[in-house]
Amino acid sequence: MYFNVKEHRRLDIIGKFLDGKIDRVVAQAALEIKERQFRRVINAYRDEGPISAKHGNYGKSPWNKTTQEEEETLMSIVKITTCRMPLRN
Numbered sequence: 308m309y310f311n312v313k314e315h316r317r318l319d320i321i322g323k324f325l326d327g328k329i330d331r332v333v334a335q336a337a338l339e340i341k342e343r344q345f346r347r348v349i350n351a352y353r354d355e356g357p358i359s360a361k362h363g364n365y366g367k368s369p370w371n372k373t374t375q376e377e378e379e380t381l382m383s384i385v386k387i388t389t390c391r392m393p394l395r396n
Contacts, residue, residue: 314360321352321360 310318317338324334335345351359358365373381 308358308361310357310360317348317360318352318357321349324349325352 320329320334320337323329324331329337331345335342338345338348340348348359
């Protein structure tokens, strides 16, 4: 799994905080988040590990993605309708 720059930076700051190298206020300021959000980020990291730095939709298909079956059906409809179209003179 790869992390982008923002996610890598977030993990670096969380790691420094958990190792005791920086305190809570400095970590919050570096992440530019408030106290409540900081607690949520730390708890998520403790529960899920580094994957918590990824967006919640990471690895999921979009809700509006067209399935292969739907695409084949649509393409067959397009072929049928374009074949039956009258030619213009």
